[in-house]
Amino acid sequence: MPGPIQSLERAAAILRLLAGGERRFGLSEVATTLGLAKGTAHGILRTLHQEGFVEQDPKSGKYQLGAELLRLSSSYLDVHELRARALVWADDLARGTGESVRIGVLHKGGVLVIHHVFRPDDSRQVLEIGAMLPLHSTAWGKVLLAFDPAARAELDETDAVAFTARTITDAAAMDAQSVTVRERGWAGDVEESVLGLAGIAAPIRDRRGTPVGAVGISGAVERIVADGAPRPALVAAVRDAARAVSRDLGASFPY
Template sequence: MSDAEVAGGVKSVASALDVLDCFVSDEELGVSEVARRLGVAKSTAHRLLTTLVSRGFVEQDAASGKYRLGIHLFELGQLVLQRNELRRRSTTLLEELRELSGWTVHLSIAQGADTLFLERLPTLRGMKVMREFRRRWPLHATSSGKAICAYDPEAAAARIEAGFPAFTPRTITGERAFAAELARVRSRGYATSREELMDDLASVAAPVLDLHGVAIAAISITGSVSELADARDRQVRLVTAAAKRLSQVMLTPDGAAPH
């Protein structure tokens, strides 16, 4: 494989990144599976994997011979999170929200058609109800994603183009229903999700807005359906107040909310 430029980049680098993307949905893969997914020869896939292993981006299991993502990616990922200004400025505020609400707290942004969680501050009861935590979920299935899409037309358009996969019988699965839900979010100033992603999982989220009223992130709190029903008004007040504070923080050069 040559290093010919492809769309302003380098083909071999793009191929190596494609290898890493193969592991998004699978913990371990063999050479043959990677080759099949990339549409390349096994020898090419093996060279790419060997190169990534040499730099710590991929590891090979000695017993099975299969490959998995390497610890060096974790190190780089931690640096990305530590250096992210939005996450750094929100730390104290999110800790306060978790203490006041008693729920698991998330800070998220839109990444293409998905909700990407930059931060998660868990509580024990929140961990019990959210049985599977991923950093990335489709925007239409989370309260954070709906809060962002209601105030970011580009994010909403990306989700519409990608479609609406169902996770439970309550998941939004059509463009008309999605548009109606976003209109409700804008009228209330917050979004909710009730068993749209997982059974018994409920959440409430509010957008973090920039100077032009476009969502740059969302803050959410997550618990069980019964917990949301019992204390919805209070949780809504807490999460909307936190999102407004972070919006103000992000508008100030020193990161301090104006008095």
């Protein structure tokens, strides 16, 4: 089994040092405190600075934690808070609708499933926590595209793949669809990713009213859809769950 990478260990030690201090540290202080050669410490700090993990005061030349590291930390906490706040409501939604429930967040051009509740029956199912869902062809992705500008920007960097004959891949059509999703407050997909399956999702917002994820249900088309559209009772249940999670995150209504 390979051993630890020394340069990464040293970078981690520098970050811990900066995180634990109440002041900025100069190059010599970092090197002396951690027992590193000044050249080694400087090289690591320069790399961390380039990546945004540390910042250097232009006057004193001393270092402190950077915004990128704080952003990653905030993202980690937000995702875990979202999951913790949503657990009960996701269970209730699965019981109330009889369908499986997923909660997803924007991640690397797709929707990362951070929580999954099985359909409450005896059928064999696969846990999908950690799975990635497409942005353009799932209800969760459509919600993020409609309410989160970052999602639309990330989709522009990838090619929208047609999974079925019903998948929308045209950019103008997707933008028009997003307008509709914003107007009604929820998104649906009918056999756009997988034949025979449909989904409904609604946005989850934080205390600032910012969209931080989506919650929704998926299941067989015949259970989710009636007369060519998602069943109103299921749409209402999904939207109620999204509002409940949002309230627990501190969101106020109207946004």
